[in-house]
Amino acid sequence: MTFARTSSTTILIAGALLATATAATAGPIDDRQARQGQRIFQGIQSGQLSYGETAQLVQAQQRIQAMKMQARRDGFVDPWERARINAAQNWQSLNIWVKKHN
Template sequence: MKRTVFTLVLTCALGMGTLMAQSGVRQTQRSQANRITQGIATGELTRREACQLTKQQKRIQKTKRAAKADGVVTPGERAVLNRQQQQASRAIYRQKHDGQNRP
């Protein structure tokens, strides 16, 4: 009985960890999309910069779909996604603060 309960608890915990990691990726994507939209609205991003950043977000989304294709996002795949999102975040910051404004 103890073993069954332990197995059930462990399975739920692992499932929640995967769900939380996926929601973290989703939340970061949403946040970065909002930052790009805000940069366009304020004129901090030129059209070209916005297009480049949007394409980068689409590549991350494609990587995320590929990682989830087999039903399990491995720690290695999660690390790749996190690294891509960190690079995208830095790119958004640099483009918004590079002094170029949309005419």
């Protein structure tokens, strides 16, 4: 991978992570989403994550964001929805760790 591609890729992915993390920042679910985005970005900067790994993690972050937005559509996140989102975030946290340490 050339430096130019890495730089533009990093900027593109950082933008996607920032958009995901700041789409709706209120509460512990959003705080956790933002922290996971930061972990992915740190993996990009340190070289621990490849382009493919980063793309997979960003897509998963976007799916979790979509789950959150779906849960909030009715103005209330019920306990079942919160548990489902939390489980997805737990799985994503593990995926981030595995991909950064392989």
